Amino acid sequence: MPSREDILNAKILVVDDSPDNIELMEEILREEGYTNVSSTMLPEQVCPLHRQHTYDLILLDLQMPGLNGFQVMKGLKEIEQGGYLPVLALTAQPSFKIAALEAGARDFISKPFDLLEVHKRIHNMLEVRLLYKELAQYSKTQQELALHDALTGLPNRRLLEDRIATTLQHANRHHHKAAIMYLDLDGFKAINDTYGHAYGDEILKMVAQRLVAHSRKEDTVARLGGDEFMIVLGDIHTLQDAMGPAAKLVEAVSEPYFINDLTLRLSTSIGISVYPDDAESVEALISIADYALYEAKRAGKNRFCTTSAGPVEATPAPASAPVAPADLAHR
Numbered sequence: 001m002p003s004r005e006d007i008l009n010a011k012i013l014v015v016d017d018s019p020d021n022i023e024l025m026e027e028i029l030r031e032e033g034y035t036n037v038s039s040t041m042l043p044e045q046v047c048p049l050h051r052q053h054t055y056d057l058i059l060l061d062l063q064m065p066g067l068n069g070f071q072v073m074k075g076l077k078e079i080e081q082g083g084y085l086p087v088l089a090l091t092a093q094p095s096f097k098i099a100a101l102e103a104g105a106r107d108f109i110s111k112p113f114d115l116l117e118v119h120k121r122i123h124n125m126l127e128v129r130l131l132y133k134e135l136a137q138y139s140k141t142q143q144e145l146a147l148h149d150a151l152t153g154l155p156n157r158r159l160l161e162d163r164i165a166t167t168l169q170h171a172n173r174h175h176h177k178a179a180i181m182y183l184d185l186d187g188f189k190a191i192n193d194t195y196g197h198a199y200g201d202e203i204l205k206m207v208a209q210r211l212v213a214h215s216r217k218e219d220t221v222a223r224l225g226g227d228e229f230m231i232v233l234g235d236i237h238t239l240q241d242a243m244g245p246a247a248k249l250v251e252a253v254s255e256p257y258f259i260n261d262l263t264l265r266l267s268t269s270i271g272i273s274v275y276p277d278d279a280e281s282v283e284a285l286i287s288i289a290d291y292a293l294y295e296a297k298r299a300g301k302n303r304f305c306t307t308s309a310g311p312v313e314a315t316p317a318p319a320s321a322p323v324a325p326a327d328l329a330h331r
């Protein structure tokens with residue numbers, strides 16, 4: 001529930017074409033303890049101002065020359081995508097009260113003002129508005145949590161699959177390629193077993209940071225769970241465009257980790273699959289990258305492997321080097 005302080009600090013805009021009315025309303029609000037009150041006599045300024053400041057309450061006169069309060073509310077509806085207009089209509093016309101509610105105002109205050117009514121209605125509206133904002137923020141946080149890994153903050157498998165699908169659509173539309181890198185840390189269990197889970201967690205967070213730091217901003221770095229990560233590279237033209245970054249990632253992960261007084265080491269193996277060369281569906285690309293990862297592990301770890309080139313240690317083959325043909329007979 002919003003506190004009294006939150007309510008008194010809420011952002012309020014007073015809109016009236018009469019300077020006397022504005023002055024009166026500002027005084028009423030100031031005396032009650034509201035700290036964040038501004039005003040305008042120009043109805044056409046309400047939408048731009050609300051877009052900029054996102055008011056918690058707009059005290060809106062309905063009868064103004066030029067743009068009237070009903071037209072202003074129409075404009076506000078386009079800004080407030082959630083459909084909640086923080087509008088308290090001010091009117092001297094009894095017949096406008098219901099029309100204002102129908103047009104989207106949450107409540108109304110009759111002119112001439114009855115002080116007690118003004119205070120109660122403003123307080124109640126702000127309480128509901130701030131509660132609505134808290135709920136919207138809570139729901140946004142929940143959605144974020146549902147799509148991200150709690151330990152590293154990276155996208156989780158659910159968000160990853162979405163990102164892969166989008167990347168493939170984009171590649172298809174622009175006749176580009178895309179690549180999936182499947183990473184699994186080498187010797188991670190030993191770190192847990194030797195130094196404890198807290199150290200393991202710290203390493204996972206540091207690995208995540210290194211993977212992000214060594215990837216392009218537009219690539220997705222995700223944690224699948226345990227010591228498995230996946231990176232999606234969009235907008236590539238050849239397999240080599242994925243091999244270079246893979247080599248850098250293998251190297252970056254193998255750099256020492258300094259945690260408290262300890263210096264820990266581990267490495268990663270990576271399997272790469274390329275769209276559309278290896279497969280066209282998300283599931284098939286993941287399973288081919290998984291197979292290539294298995295090959296990288298089998299070949300000695302701390303390296304990457306693709307289905308069309310053999311396992312490659314940290315330093316990649318030059319772009320012009322011939323690559324061994326795929327040996328997928330036992331897949």
Ligand SMILES: Nc1nc2c(ncn2[C@@H]2O[C@H](COP(=O)(O)OP(=O)(O)OP(=O)(O)O)[C@@H](O)[C@H]2O)c(=O)[nH]1
Pocket residue numbers: 151184185186187188189190192196197198199200201204225226227
């Ligand atoms: N600290 C920590 N450990 C985890 C977490 N999730 C999974 N693990 C552990 O990660 C380890 C992963 O096992 P493996 O991939 O077989 O271990 P590995 O030593 O890297 O094996 P190789 O891939 O063959 O090198 C298991 O011991 C899990 O218990 C986590 O969130 N935090």
